[in-house]
Amino acid sequence: EPHSRGRHLHRTVPQPQPLLSPLPALSMKESFLVLSLHNKLRSKVQPPAANMQKLVSPPAGMCLPLGCPHAPPTACPGRGAAHGLAHGPPCRSGTRSWPGFGAVLERWFAEGRRYDYGTGRCARNATCHHYTQLVWATAGRLGCGRCLCAGGHGPSEAFACAYSPGGNWEVSGTPVLPYKQGPWCSLCTAGLSGCFKSWDHSGGLCEVPRNPCRMSCRNNGLLDLSSCQCSCPSGYTGRYCQVRCSRQCLHGRFRKEECSCLCDVGYGVSSWKPSCNFPEC
Incomplete structure (x- = not known):
């Protein structure tokens, strides 16, 4: 289950069974695939999200605890930052085999079928907390890893993800909706005014604009992103290097x-x- 910390809600969730030994961190390829699938799924929510952020990997030196007992953290958002956790599949005895990252994330996302966006609540006797954490709009950092757990019939693996800031908040007993409904990217903040589209141009995630100056230089001019000014090649001038000059x-x-x-x-x-x-x- 996901776990969020904050003023309004502190939900204690079952932890994985005791860890036998730390597992190797995800490879760069695995981390990239997990991050890409997260963003793909966040681009598919219905109703559409107006403020869904694009998840990115944490900077070097930052760590998010995965909630595995005695396990080293994988990525950290900084001291005091709220974070959310999601574990799955749960540690099961008898086998170390598991369906893989993709199947686990698809399973979490499928919980959305039992989630009512209008009320912000899950169907009776159903679980939706993995889904709501996965699509929590303001979550910007993601760290995932494996937990190796002890079972009655042998060790098993569990997959865990940590999100920062965390989600699944309640205010006075009322669940906070995971995102704001509206046209894709229509409520992005000023610092995340870019709109990331999937390869099939579906959905839209708020991201740091790749060109914050919102301009380009013509005639092979070079744009200085810090000053938003063009450095023009010889023979050209103007704000956008659009004017050819005779010298x-x-x-x-x-x-x-x-x-x-x-x-x-x-x-x-x-x-x-x-x-x-x-x-x-």
Whole structure:
């Protein structure tokens, strides 16, 4: 079950059976596949989500505890940050085989069939907490791993994911909806104004815009993302390097920023003229 910490809700959930030994961390390929599938599923929620964030891996040096007893954390959002946990499938005795990451995540997402978005509640005698944590809109960081558990008939593996910030909140006994309904990306915050689309162009997840300047430079100009200014190649000027310049200033100084000649005394029609189509100095 997922676990959230916060002012409004503290839900204690069954923990996996005792850990036998730490398991190796997920490989880069496994971590990428788990992250990609999470974002794919978050792009498929119905009704559509207006503020669903794209999940990303935590930065190096950060860790999220997975809830496995004595297990090392995998990724950490920082001190005091709320986090959510999801375990599955539960540790079962008799086998170490399990269906794999994809099947587990699909199973969590399938819990949404028993979830009523209108009321924010799950059907009677059903479990939806994995689903609501998986699609919690404001969760931005994801760390997943394996737990090796002791069973009566031998060891078994469990798959666990940690999310930051965590979800499954309640306020005065009323469940908080996991996301806001509306057209995809219509309620993204200013810092997450980009809209990530799946390969099939379905859905939409709020992300840090790849080009926060919302502009591009023409004619092979280079965009400085820190200043949102174009560095233009020789022969071009203008805010977007869209103006081609003639540098035929025989008796004057070329003003690149104005695409003009500042003529010497006695040359030119005027001291300077902001146009590229004028008599040479």
